[in-house]
Amino acid sequence: MTYSFELPLLALLILTAGGAIIVKELISAVLILGAYSFFLALVWAWLGAADVAFVEAVVGAGLATVFFLLTLSQTSPEDTRIRRPPPPIIAVIALPLLGLLLLYAANDLPAFGDPASPASVHVSPHYIENSLADTRTPNVVTSVLMDYRVLDTLIETVVVFTSGIACWLLLRRDAE
Amino acid sequence: MIDSPFGSVIVRRTASLLVSLVQLFALYVLFFGQYGPGGGFVAGVMIAASLVFGLLVFGEDSETAQRATRLLAGDGVGLLLFVAVGGLCLIGGGEFLNYSQAPIPGLDSAARRYLGILMTQVGVALDVAVAAVSIVYSLSRNVESENTDA
Numbered sequence: 001m002t003y004s005f006e007l008p009l010l011a012l013l014i015l016t017a018g019g020a021i022i023v024k025e026l027i028s029a030v031l032i033l034g035a036y037s038f039f040l041a042l043v044w045a046w047l048g049a050a051d052v053a054f055v056e057a058v059v060g061a062g063l064a065t066v067f068f069l070l071t072l073s074q075t076s077p078e079d080t081r082i083r084r085p086p087p088p089i090i091a092v093i094a095l096p097l098l099g100l101l102l103l104y105a106a107n108d109l110p111a112f113g114d115p116a117s118p119a120s121v122h123v124s125p126h127y128i129e130n131s132l133a134d135t136r137t138p139n140v141v142t143s144v145l146m147d148y149r150v151l152d153t154l155i156e157t158v159v160v161f162t163s164g165i166a167c168w169l170l171l172r173r174d175a176e
Numbered sequence: 177m178i179d180s181p182f183g184s185v186i187v188r189r190t191a192s193l194l195v196s197l198v199q200l201f202a203l204y205v206l207f208f209g210q211y212g213p214g215g216g217f218v219a220g221v222m223i224a225a226s227l228v229f230g231l232l233v234f235g236e237d238s239e240t241a242q243r244a245t246r247l248l249a250g251d252g253v254g255l256l257l258f259v260a261v262g263g264l265c266l267i268g269g270g271e272f273l274n275y276s277q278a279p280i281p282g283l284d285s286a287a288r289r290y291l292g293i294l295m296t297q298v299g300v301a302l303d304v305a306v307a308a309v310s311i312v313y314s315l316s317r318n319v320e321s322e323n324t325d326a
Contacts, residue, residue: 050213054205058221063308066228070315135289137210145215146293150273153296154258157303161255164307171314 005046012039030068037061047112051141191233195240198226206301210290216297220254220304227305228312244309251310254303261295 016036020029037060044053110117127144137143145153202222209215227247230240262273270277275292276285283291 051215051218054213054218055221058218058225062225063221066225067311067315070312074315134286135293136286137290137293139210139212141213142210142215142293142297146296147275147289150296153300154262154273157255157258157300160304160307161252164251164310167311167314 009039009043009046013043026072027069030065030072033068034061034065037064051139187233191229195226195230198222198229202226202301206297207294209297210293216300217304219297220301221308223301223305224308224312227309231312244313247306247309248313250302251306252303254299254301254306257299257302258296261292261299265292 013036016032016039020032020036023029023032037056040060041053041057044050044056110119114120127148128140131137131140131143135143135147137147199222202219205214205222206216206219209219227240227244230238231244234240261275261278265274265278266272268277268279273292273296275289278288278292280288280291
């Protein structure tokens with residue numbers, strides 16, 4: 001596998017993620033986070049997950065940025081700059097160790113695209129083979145989301161509905 | 177923030193072009209989600225994004241804003257449509273949301289499933305669009321009431 005595309009993308013991802021944390025102005029942090037979402041969408045598209053890339057670009061970079069900016073515009077101007085205490089020593093030592101541990105554990109993950117990995121031998125072959133005959137839906141992601149696993153999607157829709165209602169009830173105090 | 181529309185001609189012209197284009201593309205994403213990437217969730221977010229965009233550029237009294245306000249009345253309709261399709265399958269004698277049992281005459285099992293997927297996707301899109309617009313309204317309005325209270 002060639003890494004000519006992945007490595008610059010990974011560097012940009014780490015740069016934008018770090019920049020969103022380090023930068024002092026919150027509005028800049030929100031915009032950098034939007035750029036991070038776009039790079040992440042590129043990664044998903046590169047890995048072949050077009051649906052996930054689509055959602056990441058629209059929700060992560062578009063809608064979440066608008067939510068953040070609207071929230072910032074409602075807070076008082078003093079809130080937009082934050083002062084950070086220096087990180088505690090234990091975090092400086094422990095977090096790189098945790099990262100190394102995760103990298104070590106990642107060795108045991110199946111290789112990308114491995115046909116013998118547990119995820120691709122359980123129910124995925126059945127979905128991929130039968131989706132077109134069962135549902136006339138060439139996009140297997142859609143048929144899994146909306147037919148084979150539709151109860152999950154129903155509950156997700158309930159969650160979205162509840163979040164809209166909850167925001168309305170909590171934040172709209174002039175509604176009475 | 178929402179009360180002050182932008183004065184710039186460029187922004188307003190671009191927005192008036194983009195809002196309808198984004199809505200058209202959202203419909204494409206919704207109805208071709210079974211053939212390409214996309215589907216109800218993304219389409220709903222895109223419809224909401226186009227309305228919020230118009231709301232931010234044209235202000236609260238514009239046609240787009242009125243459309244967004246009218247959309248809020250549809251809170252829960254999408255979820256109701258989703259559950260109604262499931263109930264229809266129950267009436268037809270199948271399990272909840274087993275589209276192949278939906279009592280629609282003249283269609284075979286695969287076509288019923290196709291139709292069921294399409295209907296539930298429309299439900300998801302409506303639900304997500306209403307929820308997103310409602311969150312934007314909740315985030316953007318409360319400061320006025322606090323100012324008048326104080």
